[in-house]
Amino acid sequence: RKEVEQDPGPFNVPEGATVAFNCTYSNSASQSFFWYRQDCRKEPKLLMSVYSSGNEDGRFTAQLNRASQYISLLIRDSKLSDSATYLCVVNSRARTSGSARQLTFGSGTQLTVLP
Amino acid sequence: DGGITQSPKYLFRKEGQNVTLSCEQNLNHDAMYWYRQDPGQGLRLIYYSQIVNDFQKGDIAEGYSVSREKKESFPLTVTSAQKNPTAFYLCASSIAEHISESDTQYFGPGTRLTVL
Numbered sequence: 001r002k003e004v005e006q007d008p009g010p011f012n013v014p015e016g017a018t019v020a021f022n023c024t025y026s027n028s029a030s031q032s033f034f035w036y037r038q039d040c041r042k043e044p045k046l047l048m049s050v051y052s053s054g055n056e057d058g059r060f061t062a063q064l065n066r067a068s069q070y071i072s073l074l075i076r077d078s079k080l081s082d083s084a085t086y087l088c089v090v091n092s093r094a095r096t097s098g099s100a101r102q103l104t105f106g107s108g109t110q111l112t113v114l115p
Numbered sequence: 116d117g118g119i120t121q122s123p124k125y126l127f128r129k130e131g132q133n134v135t136l137s138c139e140q141n142l143n144h145d146a147m148y149w150y151r152q153d154p155g156q157g158l159r160l161i162y163y164s165q166i167v168n169d170f171q172k173g174d175i176a177e178g179y180s181v182s183r184e185k186k187e188s189f190p191l192t193v194t195s196a197q198k199n200p201t202a203f204y205l206c207a208s209s210i211a212e213h214i215s216e217s218d219t220q221y222f223g224p225g226t227r228l229t230v231l
Binding site: 004008032034041042043044045046049087089091102103105106107108 | 156157158203219224
């Protein structure tokens, strides 16, 4: 089982639609969580951190369910410019080091917003 | 402007050659990382360094080597021992070894390596 699992998509949605991405993680000791956005052939860029109480940034809402080890990202009123791959990222204690933590990346969910 | 730079953007290598990918940051970050990304896959950690003159193997270190002689620089050498080196290579940095819960990593623009 992968440490971080995402539905690969692709999700093709019309402009203005609401779309939700889900992610599950296997390491119950995971400490913090992020959503990154990656445009085609570019580097990943931090979209938002995910806090236990849930958090919102404009049209984007992230939620965390520690009991179910589940993270979600909701995009409302989607724009053409939202087309990208969305990576679910988990910050866990490293397997090879006693103190350092590492980021573990999901494979990403591809979103295409259609005009 | 603060940031992470990687060079070159595209690199072509013949089989059997070693190549070195550059990564420089002026963010004053202590920790630096190298990842590899293959099409349709997530990022996989090659090596990371938490402090100057120290580095640790990640999940897929075989066939790669690194050095960390300066805080700003973390070059990656892809050796001829790497069986399938064609990939997109990403360098990242972070403030420290994720001591804070919200610490995360920031990425350079990447180097796309193709073995001919």
